[in-house]
Amino acid sequence: xxxxxxxxxxxxxxxxxxxxxxxxxxxxxxxxxxxxxxxxxxxxxxxxxxxxxxxxxxxxxxxxxxxxxxxxxxxxxxxxxxxxxxxxxxxxxxxxxxxxxxxxxxxxxxxxxxxxxxxxxxxxxxxxxxxxxxxxxxxxxxxxxxxxxxxxxxxxxxxxxxxxxxxxxxxxxxxxxxxxxxxxxxxxxxxxxxxxxxxxxxxxxxxxxxxxxxxxxxxx
Amino acid sequence: xxxxxxxxxxxxxxxxxxxxxxxxxxxxxxxxxxxxxxxxxxxxxxxxxxxxxxxxxxxxxxxxxxxxxxxxxxxxxxxxxxxxxxxxxxxxxxxxxxxxxxxxxxxxxxxxxxxxxxxxxxxxxxxxxxxxxxxxxxxxxxxxxxxxxxxxxxxxxxxxxxxxxxxxxxxxxxxxxxxxxxxxxxxxxxxxxxxxxxxxxxxxxxxxxxxxxxxxxxxxxxxxxxxxxxxxxxxxxxxxxxxxxxxxxxxxxxxxxxxxxxxxxxxxxxxxxxxxxxxxxxxxxxxxxxxxxxxxxxxxxxxxxxxxxxxxxxxxxxxxxxxxxxxxxxxxxxxxxxxxxxxxxxxxxxxxxxxxxxxxxxxxxxxxxxxxxxxxxxxxxxxxxxxxxxxxxxxxxxxxxxxxxxxxxxxxxxxxxxxxxxxxxxxxxxxxxxxxxxxxxxxxxxxxxxxxxxxxxxxxxxxxxxxxxxxxxxxxxxx
Numbered sequence: 001x002x003x004x005x006x007x008x009x010x011x012x013x014x015x016x017x018x019x020x021x022x023x024x025x026x027x028x029x030x031x032x033x034x035x036x037x038x039x040x041x042x043x044x045x046x047x048x049x050x051x052x053x054x055x056x057x058x059x060x061x062x063x064x065x066x067x068x069x070x071x072x073x074x075x076x077x078x079x080x081x082x083x084x085x086x087x088x089x090x091x092x093x094x095x096x097x098x099x100x101x102x103x104x105x106x107x108x109x110x111x112x113x114x115x116x117x118x119x120x121x122x123x124x125x126x127x128x129x130x131x132x133x134x135x136x137x138x139x140x141x142x143x144x145x146x147x148x149x150x151x152x153x154x155x156x157x158x159x160x161x162x163x164x165x166x167x168x169x170x171x172x173x174x175x176x177x178x179x180x181x182x183x184x185x186x187x188x189x190x191x192x193x194x195x196x197x198x199x200x201x202x203x204x205x206x207x208x209x210x211x212x213x214x215x216x217x218x219x220x
Numbered sequence: 221x222x223x224x225x226x227x228x229x230x231x232x233x234x235x236x237x238x239x240x241x242x243x244x245x246x247x248x249x250x251x252x253x254x255x256x257x258x259x260x261x262x263x264x265x266x267x268x269x270x271x272x273x274x275x276x277x278x279x280x281x282x283x284x285x286x287x288x289x290x291x292x293x294x295x296x297x298x299x300x301x302x303x304x305x306x307x308x309x310x311x312x313x314x315x316x317x318x319x320x321x322x323x324x325x326x327x328x329x330x331x332x333x334x335x336x337x338x339x340x341x342x343x344x345x346x347x348x349x350x351x352x353x354x355x356x357x358x359x360x361x362x363x364x365x366x367x368x369x370x371x372x373x374x375x376x377x378x379x380x381x382x383x384x385x386x387x388x389x390x391x392x393x394x395x396x397x398x399x400x401x402x403x404x405x406x407x408x409x410x411x412x413x414x415x416x417x418x419x420x421x422x423x424x425x426x427x428x429x430x431x432x433x434x435x436x437x438x439x440x441x442x443x444x445x446x447x448x449x450x451x452x453x454x455x456x457x458x459x460x461x462x463x464x465x466x467x468x469x470x471x472x473x474x475x476x477x478x479x480x481x482x483x484x485x486x487x488x489x490x491x492x493x494x495x496x497x498x499x500x501x502x503x504x505x506x507x508x509x510x511x512x513x514x515x516x517x518x519x520x521x522x523x524x525x526x527x528x529x530x531x532x533x534x535x536x537x538x539x540x541x542x543x544x545x546x547x548x549x550x551x552x553x554x555x556x557x558x559x560x561x562x563x564x565x566x567x568x569x570x571x572x573x574x575x576x577x578x579x580x581x582x583x584x585x586x587x588x589x590x591x592x593x594x595x596x597x598x599x600x601x602x603x604x605x606x607x608x609x610x611x612x613x614x615x616x617x618x619x620x621x622x623x624x625x626x627x628x629x630x631x632x633x634x635x636x637x638x639x640x641x642x643x644x645x646x647x648x649x650x651x652x653x654x655x656x657x658x659x660x661x662x663x664x665x666x667x668x669x670x671x672x673x674x675x676x677x678x679x680x681x682x683x684x685x686x687x688x689x690x691x692x693x694x695x696x697x698x699x
Binding site for chain 1: 342344345348355374378381382385388389392393395396399404405406408409422424425427428
């Protein structure tokens with residue numbers, strides 16, 4: 001049974017990682033939103049499986065939250081914003097697909113090389129999960145760097161956060177995981193919808209961050 | 221008694237926060253804000269009177285007790301400054317009443333979250349406190365809703381969130397390192413237990429955790445090259461927020477780094493944190509000192525000066541040892557008091573001249589003598605001229621470095637001198653140039669500025685023995 005448990009958790013964590021790679025090369029906003037929704041659902045499965053394996057009932061809350069908030073409500077609301085702003089046809093000129101994928105593979109290798117030798121003592125389950133999670137975090141950052149659109153950057157950040165939740169649930173018995181995941185979902189919803197996107201739009205008729213950069217107060 | 225102190229610092233402000241969000245009159249809101257900040261300060265004074273104790277969630281020792289007192293004191297004086305600053309903004313209609321309710325509630329949220337982070341014994345809770353404090357300042361930075369303010373808030377949000385995410389990953393790694401020794405559950409994140417058993421942790425895992433925690437919290441401290449959010453956030457938000465950002469939030473983030481450093485010190489196999497911190501500190505100092513020359517915005521000027529001083533402090537703590545730690549603690553205190561005082565003066569000056577651009581602020585000595593002199597004293601103090609307290613602490617840092625690392629001491633002194641030149645050059649223009657542009661009367665309370673500068677001057681002339689003993693004790697604790 002032990003082998004099956006570990007294999008399944010690796011499979012699910014791997015699925016979350018694959019979604020991260022898919023995020024890298026989506027040019028259209030709707031596609032990006034869909035991939036993010038799938039990633040969050042995969043995360044919900046992975047966390048749910050951890051809850052089952054570790055017999056930690058409270059992790060089911062985190063799993064449910066990932067499924068409902070990040071898998072459905074947030075992508076749905078972002079989709080409406082994109083539709084209302086009529087930017088769903090936008091194709092972003094990002095770094096070329098090949099380059100982004102290569103960078104993603106590089107980050108994967110990097111995190112495996114960093115985590116495997118170090119976490120030798122930390123038990124198999126946590127070790128691979130940690131490597132997967134670190135890769136997802138790094139790819140999330142890569143998405144945030146390569147994108148020029150406020151909505152894409154938020155998605156990059158949320159996928160980064162998915163990696164964090166994966167890491168936290170993989171660490172057996174880690175306190176505060178549920179609290180942190182609840183708090184971060186609320187905060188993200190609050191920020192994304194309440195404040196930024198509407199305000200950025202109010203001022204710029206666009207969510208392109210490049211237009212923001214031109215408004216820096218200290219442009220020489 | 222202890223629980224009374226905690227109630228005053230943590231629970232009363234949270235209750236007040238709800239009330240502030242409901243009160244529509246800005247006058248009552250502003251005064252309630254002052255009253256709540258005073259309550260928190262009273263609570264922190266009470267902490268000195270009761271025996272220090274440590275339980276699962278909270279920790280009171282000589283290190284954090286003094287930071288809580290400093291934090292709540294500056295929080296209190298800033299709330300007084302904020303009341304007069306906000307009244308003026310309301311007259312100018314740059315802020316609306318609805319936003320002010322929000323502003324006051326968030327001010328209390330930020331202050332409480334910082335005290336919570338300082339007092340918590342659990343590293344996870346400390347992380348939560350710092351995150352809440354950061355996010356409430358993000359909202360306040362964007363409160364003017366101008367294009368520049370939103371750009372600054374967006375950048376702060378993105379960079380701050382990445383920093384806080386890295387710190388959380390570091391916390392997870394630290395938990396994994398501790399879990400093998402202390403067992404699963406809350407014990408493996410309890411700082412007082414971690415510090416005792418640090419020697420038994422896996423050194424490699426601990427080192428990796430430190431790297432993530434330093435990068436994460438270092439972003440909050442504003443260490444180069446992770447400082448990009450700091451000048452914008454200081455310049456575009458309301459000035460009371462610049463004062464608490466510079467004076468307090470940077471310190472709280474550094475406090476988190478120092479707590480982690482104390483764990484690292486207990487493990488012989490892990491990478492030594494000192495040299496990394498010294499390198500980051502020194503490069504922040506020199507980078508910021510050079511950047512000071514090209515600033516055109518008065519608030520950005522002092523934001524870069526904050527990067528410079530956080531660099532000096534980080535360097536001192538990275539060096540370690542009783543003397544360098546003592547100097548670091550003193551400099552932390554002096555910088556907090558001086559920099560927030562400077563921002564009080566800058567806030568009123570920007571309101572009087574209706575601009576933040578340095579080019580538009582000249583000849584203040586003629587048009588606004590009181591403001592000019594309070595700014596002048598502040599800048600002279602922060603530039604490290606005797607007899608102010610900043611001189612004492614900078615002198616201590618340089619001399620201790622000189623004994624142990626003469627070459628680094630040279631670089632340190634060079635950085636301080638470069639910054640000194642930039643600040644005095646700017647000050648000279650601001651005070652003694654030909655007055656130009658609009659010049660309005662500002663009815664400002666000088667009390668907060670005078671109080672801060674008085675304390676800094678007092679510390680430079682005569683440091684009470686009890687404070688010296690206290691800092692020496694904390695310095696030994698820091699190792």
